[in-house]
């Protein structure tokens with residue numbers, strides 16, 4: 001159990017906080033003059049430096065990279081990764097267990113970077129789909145019900161925010177009855193001091209210019225997972241519960 005002060009320290013070190021500090025002046029200028037297709041199209045050029053390198057190198061003690069690896073070791077067969085971003089997860093998939101991998105994201109610029117990570121592809125059949133994961137009609141028409149053995153999401157439910165339950169309900173329809181749903185997410189801490197701090201700051205940080213890239217980081221994510229009708233098989237906490245990895249199954253209707 002981490003001391004509350006350590007947790008607050010971790011909060012301040014989180015990628016969402018450091019983003020505005022380390023963005024170069026050029027990036028800021030570019031952000032002002034670029035007409036965004038989606039907010040993440042603008043974040044794409046710096047996303048890996050801030051959210052992958054910081055998490056995996058400078059903040060190694062949080063164990064987020066190991067967390068991704070451990071969680072994704074549960075993936076197999078035909079896999080759908082929603083909100084796949086720049087493909088940070090690609091190196092962590094178990095190579096001999098995947099038949100196909102579909103990577104979906106609303107941002108063409110983020111997904112383009114994933115396409116470039118060819119050497120990290122875990123299987124021969126890797127597909128990319130620029131699409132809105134909340135577009136139920138599109139996804140059910142394109143993929144069909146119960147199409148995937150595994151559905152993965154990492155660190156995006158906080159961005160989907162008010163669409164979290166809608167998205168997880170759709171995920172439940174897309175996964176096979178005996179399939180797995182693997183989630184690694186920001187979460188409200190169970191520690192009341194830290195959780196209250198998150199509650200106070202979450203909206204401002206998620207707002208444009210707040211440095212959080214739209215991520216509302218105080219979601220009680222396990223409650224939302226259960227509300228969507230999924231069953232949590234296991235949960236692993238990182239950073240004193242600020243980050244949580246879940247292995248889930250569909251559960252009943």
Ligand SMILES: C[S@@+](CC[C@H](N)C(=O)[O-])C[C@H]1O[C@@H](n2cnc3c(N)ncnc32)[C@H](O)[C@@H]1O
Pocket residue numbers: 038040041051082083084085086087088089104105106107110131132133134153154155156159160213215
């Ligand atoms: C915080 S990033 C997470 C990226 C990656 N999963 C990771 O672990 O680093 C959130 C991603 O969700 C994508 N996204 C946001 N809203 C979306 C939507 N409605 N449909 C599909 N992708 C979406 C963004 O473009 C972005 O790539």
